[in-house]
Amino acid sequence: MIELSGIGVTFGRGTPLEKQALSGLDLTIDNGSFVTVIGSNGAGKSTMLGVLAGDVLATEGRVIISSQDVTRKATAERAKLVARVFQDPLTGSCGALTIEENLALAAARGARRGFGPALSRQRRAMFAERVSGLKLGLENRMGDRMDSLSGGQRQALSLVMATLAGSKVLLLDEHTAALDPGMAEFVMELTQSLVNEHKLTTLMVTHSMRQALDYGSRTVMLHAGKVVLDVTGDNRGNLQVEDLIEMFRKVRGGEDLDDDALLIG
Numbered sequence: 001m002i003e004l005s006g007i008g009v010t011f012g013r014g015t016p017l018e019k020q021a022l023s024g025l026d027l028t029i030d031n032g033s034f035v036t037v038i039g040s041n042g043a044g045k046s047t048m049l050g051v052l053a054g055d056v057l058a059t060e061g062r063v064i065i066s067s068q069d070v071t072r073k074a075t076a077e078r079a080k081l082v083a084r085v086f087q088d089p090l091t092g093s094c095g096a097l098t099i100e101e102n103l104a105l106a107a108a109r110g111a112r113r114g115f116g117p118a119l120s121r122q123r124r125a126m127f128a129e130r131v132s133g134l135k136l137g138l139e140n141r142m143g144d145r146m147d148s149l150s151g152g153q154r155q156a157l158s159l160v161m162a163t164l165a166g167s168k169v170l171l172l173d174e175h176t177a178a179l180d181p182g183m184a185e186f187v188m189e190l191t192q193s194l195v196n197e198h199k200l201t202t203l204m205v206t207h208s209m210r211q212a213l214d215y216g217s218r219t220v221m222l223h224a225g226k227v228v229l230d231v232t233g234d235n236r237g238n239l240q241v242e243d244l245i246e247m248f249r250k251v252r253g254g255e256d257l258d259d260d261a262l263l264i265g
């Protein structure tokens, strides 16, 4: 289970650029739930994922992941509990290392283990098997550098990497936004199958209203650093993309969204 209680995050406190990104944010997520997270630019979505991953330390409140209070724990100390995939395919992996080396690093995440033992023959075979499951032919390119791959291939590998260290929480930060539609669909199908296979508790930030309703079983909307909408079950099942757009308009005090703010389709 994930519990965020009374979370406040203020950036640049005491400076002219002070910004309260999260304020009194409460959210509890059951094990194995897949939650989609929406909200307009600057609503606090990435900051909330950062608070869970440990990149951002909450100024107020408490963060519990899998029964552990991680509020003050740094990213490395939470690495066994949480995996994250970013929008930019270049962020989650190291371009100068090979596919195999990236997988070895991901598998060793949060463990006090070096590179050497991580690359035993058995591990190599396991990595190749996991990569061949993608059906992208990358199992034949395990020695190629990560920066020789396309964005979609890297994102697919990032998802596999996110499942290698055994963490049960997966944070997806607009992880298909930089991909072409075909690759985005492939990566979403892969996401769903990995979430099912590993029974992951998943938070997916998306600007695509279609994705927000089509995936997972609960949708949360953030605005000004708080949860302003939280829907599941029939209430969610009956929602259309247009309803979400209308809710966006309402929380913004009737202000229309510019076309770039949301992906309607």
Ligand SMILES: Nc1ncnc2c1ncn2[C@@H]1O[C@H](COP(=O)(O)OP(=O)(O)OP(=O)(O)O)[C@@H](O)[C@H]1O
Residues within 6 Å of the ligand: 011, 012, 019, 020, 021, 039, 040, 041, 042, 043, 044, 045, 046, 047, 048
């Ligand atoms: N490191 C930082 N330093 C200062 N301000 C920050 C920092 N990170 C985020 N912010 C500010 O906090 C607010 C919330 O940002 P955040 O990135 O969480 O929003 P978001 O909902 O993910 O937006 P987007 O959809 O545009 O990615 C914004 O006003 C942003 O400018």
